[in-house]
Amino acid sequence: MSFVQGLRCRECGREYPTEPVHVCEFCFGPLEVRYDYDAIKRVLTRELIESRPANMWRYRELIPIDGEPTVGLDNGFTPLVKANNLGRVLGLNNLYLKNDSVCHPTLSFKDRVVAAAVNKAREFGYDTIACASTGNLANSVAAHAASAGMKSYVFIPHDLETSKVLGTSIYDPKVISIRGSYDDVNRFCSEVAAVFKWAFVNINIRPFYGDGSKTYGYEIAEQLGWRAPDNVVVPVAGSSLITKIYKAFNEFHDLGLIGEVNTKIFAAQATGCNPVTAAIKAGETDFRPVKPNTIAKSIAIGNPADGFYGIKVVNETGGWGEDATNEEIVEGMRLLARTEGIFTETAGGVTVAVAKKLVEQGRLKPDELTVIAITGQGLKTIEAVEGSLKSPVVIEPKLSEFEAIHKKL
Amino acid sequence: MATVKVRIPTPLQKLTGGLGEVDGDGNTVKDMFESLETKYPGIKERIYDEEGTMRRFINVYVNEEDIRFLNGEGTELKDGDDISVIPAIAGGI
Ligand SMILES: Cc1ncc(COP(=O)(O)O)c(C=O)c1O
Ligand SMILES: [Zn+2]
Numbered sequence: 001m002s003f004v005q006g007l008r009c010r011e012c013g014r015e016y017p018t019e020p021v022h023v024c025e026f027c028f029g030p031l032e033v034r035y036d037y038d039a040i041k042r043v044l045t046r047e048l049i050e051s052r053p054a055n056m057w058r059y060r061e062l063i064p065i066d067g068e069p070t071v072g073l074d075n076g077f078t079p080l081v082k083a084n085n086l087g088r089v090l091g092l093n094n095l096y097l098k099n100d101s102v103c104h105p106t107l108s109f110k111d112r113v114v115a116a117a118v119n120k121a122r123e124f125g126y127d128t129i130a131c132a133s134t135g136n137l138a139n140s141v142a143a144h145a146a147s148a149g150m151k152s153y154v155f156i157p158h159d160l161e162t163s164k165v166l167g168t169s170i171y172d173p174k175v176i177s178i179r180g181s182y183d184d185v186n187r188f189c190s191e192v193a194a195v196f197k198w199a200f201v202n203i204n205i206r207p208f209y210g211d212g213s214k215t216y217g218y219e220i221a222e223q224l225g226w227r228a229p230d231n232v233v234v235p236v237a238g239s240s241l242i243t244k245i246y247k248a249f250n251e252f253h254d255l256g257l258i259g260e261v262n263t264k265i266f267a268a269q270a271t272g273c274n275p276v277t278a279a280i281k282a283g284e285t286d287f288r289p290v291k292p293n294t295i296a297k298s299i300a301i302g303n304p305a306d307g308f309y310g311i312k313v314v315n316e317t318g319g320w321g322e323d324a325t326n327e328e329i330v331e332g333m334r335l336l337a338r339t340e341g342i343f344t345e346t347a348g349g350v351t352v353a354v355a356k357k358l359v360e361q362g363r364l365k366p367d368e369l370t371v372i373a374i375t376g377q378g379l380k381t382i383e384a385v386e387g388s389l390k391s392p393v394v395i396e397p398k399l400s401e402f403e404a405i406h407k408k409l
Numbered sequence: 410m411a412t413v414k415v416r417i418p419t420p421l422q423k424l425t426g427g428l429g430e431v432d433g434d435g436n437t438v439k440d441m442f443e444s445l446e447t448k449y450p451g452i453k454e455r456i457y458d459e460e461g462t463m464r465r466f467i468n469v470y471v472n473e474e475d476i477r478f479l480n481g482e483g484t485e486l487k488d489g490d491d492i493s494v495i496p497a498i499a500g501g502i
Contacts, residue, residue, distance in 0.1 A: 011466065023496040025420040026455065028466040187470070190495055194419055286465065289477050303475065305497060308465060 002066040003040050007031040007207055010309075018066075020124050020199065022206040030306065031207045033064040041255050046226060049257075055104075056112055056215040062251060063215070064208045065119045071148040072115025074104050076215050080223035083372070085339040086352075090359050094369045096229070097336075098220050100376070101344045106143050106167070107377035108136035108298075108345075109216055109241065114201060116212030118144045121199030127151060128198040132189035134182050134237065134298045135164030136376055141201060142171035153198065155189050157182050160297060163380040181292060183303045202238075213241045217248025220371055226258050230368035231319070233266040233355045235347040235375055236276050237299035239310030242267060245373070246313045265313050266363070267321040268354035270294035270329065270346075273302055276310050277321030285311060295326045295384050296346040298376055320363050324353035330388050332356070333378060343378030351375075410434050413441060413490040421494070424449045433492060438469060439482040441492065456494070466497040 007016040011029025022031050040061045052058035056076025057069055079099045087095035100109040114137065121129050130153040131141045138154040145152030152173035156165070157180060169175055178185045193200040201209045221228055228249040234242040246265050252258045269277045272294030275287035287307045292300035304310065314321055324332060329346050332353035337343050344352075355372050358364045378385075393409065395401040415433040417425050425431050431449070435441030446453040458464050469476045470493040476484045486492075 023420065023466070027458075027464055028420070028455075028496045030466065183475075184473075187468075187493075187495060289475055291478075303468070303497075 003036045003061050004064045004066065005034040005036050008034050020121075020126075020204040022204055033207050033211055035062065035064070037251075037254060044255060044257070046222075046257055049222065056115065056212070056219075059215055059218045062211075062218070063116050064211050065116065066123055069115070069119045070122060071118050072105075072111065072144055075111045075115045076103065077219060078103050080220060080371075081340065081342070083340050086336060089335065089339055090356055091366055092355075092359060092364060092368075092370055093366050096220075096224070096369070096371045097340065097342065097374050098216065098223075098371055099342060099374050100216065101342060101348065101374050101378065105147075106136070106139040107380065108140065109213060109375040110136040110140040111144075112215050113137075113209045113212035113240075114140040114144050117199070117201035117205045117209035118148055118150070120208040121201070121205055122148065122150075124199065124205075126197075126199035128153065130189075130193070130196075130198040130200045131155065131202055132182070132186045132200075133202075134300060135160045135168075135380070136298050137202065138168040138175070139164065139380075142168045142173040142175075145173060146171040153196075155185050155192070157185050157297075161381050161383050163382065164297075167380060182301050183289070183292075186301075186303070186305075210240045210244060213244040214248040214251070216241065216373070217245035218252060220245070221249060221252050221258050224369070224371075228253070228258055228261045228263045229371045230262070231264045231266060231364055231370040232373060233268055233351050233358065233364075233370065234373045235296075235299050235351045236267045236269050236310055236321075237301040237304065237347075239267075239276060239304045239306035239308075241373070241375070243306055243309045243313050246317065263317060264319040265317045266319040266354070266358060267310060267314050268351045269321065269323045270296040270299060270350055271323040271325045272296075273300045274321075274323040275302060276304060276307050276314075277323045279307075279311050280314050280321035285315070287311060294329075294346075295381075296329055296350050298345060298347045298381075299350065320358065320361075322354040322357045322361075324350045324357075328353040330384055333385060334388070336374070337378070342374065344374045345376035345378050345381040346384050347376050348374040348378070349384070410440075411436055411486040411488050411490065413486050413488070413492050415441070415445065415492040416494065418494055418496060420496075421452060421455055424452050424455070436485060437482065438471065438476055438484045438486065438492070441486060468495050468497050469493070470495065
């Protein structure tokens with residue numbers, strides 16, 4: 001049973017039927033899925049959600065597909081970790097990490113959006129899925145296409161980390177590496193999408209795709225015992241995730257599943273690619289595009305599609321934006337690993353480093369309930385920490401050699 | 410006055426008689442859109458809002474470069490330049 005009523009332009013309000021379109025024909029604004037919230041409210045209760053398996057489909061009514069999901073069935077419902085050790089270092093007494101570095105099956109929150117997109121693409125009758133990606137989306141699209149028995153085309157910038165490339169190629173998709181930045185790839189793909197009739201998850205399937213990441217927010221609220229946190233720190237690239245987390249809390253409130261939402265939303269970017277946080281700091285309502293130059297390649301988007309709305313969410317909720325240099329990103333990754341035993345990729349290093357700055361600035365208060373969004377896996381970006389970690393000590397398998405060095409370890 | 414090639418996104422092709430690429434004239438991006446309006450009436454209100462500012466979700470590229478990195482609507486054009494008009498929400502990872 002479907003709770004989707006159609007699509008609506010976020011800018012001018014024009015309505016569209018449920019089709020693979022993503023841009024308003026009139027004003028070019030983004031289209032959003034319209035749900036029948038009254039009908040959802042009649043069926044969706046905390047008890048019903050809690051009775052369902054631990055995956056993202058426990059919020060099925062709020063994911064925009066018509067039938068039952070057929071692929072990506074085990075995605076989501078990742079741990080919400082109480083981070084006492086990291087909290088002690090940062091000076092936060094009530095700190096949690098939403099840990100999508102272990103999201104099934106490709107170890108980033110992109111498995112949520114892709115699960116929504118691929119199911120919807122199937123419903124639309126497509127046999128081929130495609131994407132423009134900074135790496136994580138590529139991994140996820142290729143994996144889901146394989147398990148759905150669909151063809152896939154993945155377009156990436158030429159300078160991605162080895163693991164992001166091999167971690168895509170292993171699923172045997174068509175991988176096209178473009179000489180250019182992600183923003184070039186993205187613009188190019190919009191031209192490809194106009195000619196080739198594929199389900200481009202982040203182009204023509206975008207309204208459906210984006211709503212998959214609401215589940216990241218629903219889970220935070222449910223795992224906190226049915227409440228919204230005081231603060232969330234989110235890594236920002238295209239700015240979709242940050243807006244959907246806020247939307248998720250508000251939907252839960254409107255459905256009577258949680259109380260008031262007074263959450264402040266904080267944006268985290270790399271200093272080498274900070275169009276959104278720079279606009280927030282400058283008190284502006286829209287961003288100026290930048291040419292990315294950062295080790296946080298997964299979030300290196302200089303021309304963020306939803307940047308305007310990302311800035312809006314932060315400003316409206318009383319949050320803030322900060323950025324982290326390459327050195328701070330690596331230190332953030334190391335800090336998280338040595339305090340909580342969680343190895344996140346560069347994007348997670350950005351959020352940890354930014355959270356540290358926000359505490360120092362007095363914007364995250366010690367006793368408030370803060371959630372840091374950890375959205376990707378460290379093993380995918382090992383290049384970033386290579387050279388900054390201690391090398392193993394090499395010895396012969398002799399006790400005497402070990403005794404000679406063990407005090408110096 | 411420069412004559413340039415303008416690639417028209419699908420939603421606006423209804424106004425250009427189905428053409429995906431048309432000729433535009435003008436010494437700047439702004440002039441070029443003015444000239445398109447005389448040839449294809451209705452196109453201007455799709456690119457500019459009621460206050461006359463370019464709509465937020467439209468990106469314009471001159472020879473593959475976003476005009477926000479150039480001189481915005483004042484970016485100067487020369488004969489043979491390639492202009493693309495692309496919805497901003499083309500993608501996003
Ligand atoms: C690990 C990781 N975190 C965060 C993001 C940012 O997501 P969004 O583009 O929705 O802002 C991305 C995007 O690729 C990502 O790969
Ligand atoms: Zn519109």
